[in-house]
Amino acid sequence: MPITFADPAAFTHAQLEEGTDFAPKFDAAGLVTVVTVEAGSNEVLMLAHMNAQALALTLETGIAHYWSRSRRALWKKGESSGEIQEVVELRTDCDQDAMVLVVRQTGRGAACHTGRKSCFYRRAVVAGNQVQLQDTGLPRLFDPAQIYKGH
Amino acid sequence: MPITFADPAAFTHAQLEEGTDFAPKFDAAGLVTVVTVEAGSNEVLMLAHMNAQALALTLETGIAHYWSRSRRALWKKGESSGEIQEVVELRTDCDQDAMVLVVRQTGRGAACHTGRKSCFYRRAVVAGNQVQLQDTGLPRLFDPAQIYKGH
Numbered sequence: 001m002p003i004t005f006a007d008p009a010a011f012t013h014a015q016l017e018e019g020t021d022f023a024p025k026f027d028a029a030g031l032v033t034v035v036t037v038e039a040g041s042n043e044v045l046m047l048a049h050m051n052a053q054a055l056a057l058t059l060e061t062g063i064a065h066y067w068s069r070s071r072r073a074l075w076k077k078g079e080s081s082g083e084i085q086e087v088v089e090l091r092t093d094c095d096q097d098a099m100v101l102v103v104r105q106t107g108r109g110a111a112c113h114t115g116r117k118s119c120f121y122r123r124a125v126v127a128g129n130q131v132q133l134q135d136t137g138l139p140r141l142f143d144p145a146q147i148y149k150g151h
Numbered sequence: 152m153p154i155t156f157a158d159p160a161a162f163t164h165a166q167l168e169e170g171t172d173f174a175p176k177f178d179a180a181g182l183v184t185v186v187t188v189e190a191g192s193n194e195v196l197m198l199a200h201m202n203a204q205a206l207a208l209t210l211e212t213g214i215a216h217y218w219s220r221s222r223r224a225l226w227k228k229g230e231s232s233g234e235i236q237e238v239v240e241l242r243t244d245c246d247q248d249a250m251v252l253v254v255r256q257t258g259r260g261a262a263c264h265t266g267r268k269s270c271f272y273r274r275a276v277v278a279g280n281q282v283q284l285q286d287t288g289l290p291r292l293f294d295p296a297q298i299y300k301g302h
Binding site for chain 2: 002003004005017018019020021022033035037041042043044046047059060089090091092093094098100112113114119120121122123124126129130131132133134136
């Protein structure tokens with residue numbers, strides 16, 4: 001039987017923040033925001049979104065599923081690239097509209113479609129009233145032109 | 152002179168993903184999503200949003216500023232609670248619509264308004280087709296009833 005979620009409207013603010021009922025607060029588009037981090041290092045790999053179906057599939061299968069806002073489709077992470085994410089733990093925040101998904105990144109270890117471990121491979125550096133980006137030095141673990149050809 | 156940001160519409164997809172121009176992609180509400188992590192441990196402390204003003208102030212002052220969606224107001228984190236966040240680094244993701252803000256959490260070390268270090272203090276545990284939340288054991292570092300009285 002598929003996983004179902006409680007409706008946050010059925011709970012008080014205090015129950016949502018301190019209780020044991022999981023009642024994810026999906027936004028007007030039906031999504032929660034998910035921060036995916038690497039088990040052990042805590043390194044932030046990516047930021048993505050889940051609808052109720054993706055959240056249920058993630059919990060049922062132990063494999064990360066998201067909702068692709070650009071493709072407007074369920075997205076089993078790694079289906080094209082082989083970079084599957086195995087779920088270690090899912091945490092929710094105080095008001096239950098955001099999640100931290102702790103994963104083991106399989107494949108070549110690249111969560112980002114650019115081939116890097118993490119999507120957050122550039123830092124902002126202020127110079128006067130302008131801001132430039134500087135590469136933090138994450139290597140490319142695959143060539144996206146090879147992996148996504150035909151997509 | 153205040154910091155200004157480049158317009159992402161002025162760049163190609165490849166320039167946004169691989170270039171050195173910081174051109175944050177604010178959503179229809181004028182916001183980017185920000186994951187705030189603790190320097191050193193990488194622990195995710197909170198998830199919040201910034202508008203252009205909050206992002207500029209954060210970079211100019213080195214102190215985390217957000218946009219409070221519930222109060223619809225600029226929010227200098229810690230102004231009420233004393234839990235100021237000192238910026239170590241700001242990173243952007245591939246398409247520049249999400250940021251990781253690396254901080255030193257001052258005060259009592261509680262980023263969450265519930266008095267805990269992190270907002271992500273509960274994990275989801277599946278039992279059949281239901282999901283329950285389990286406390287991960289983060290202690291309360293302040294009593295929110297004392298800190299936010301009058302708010």
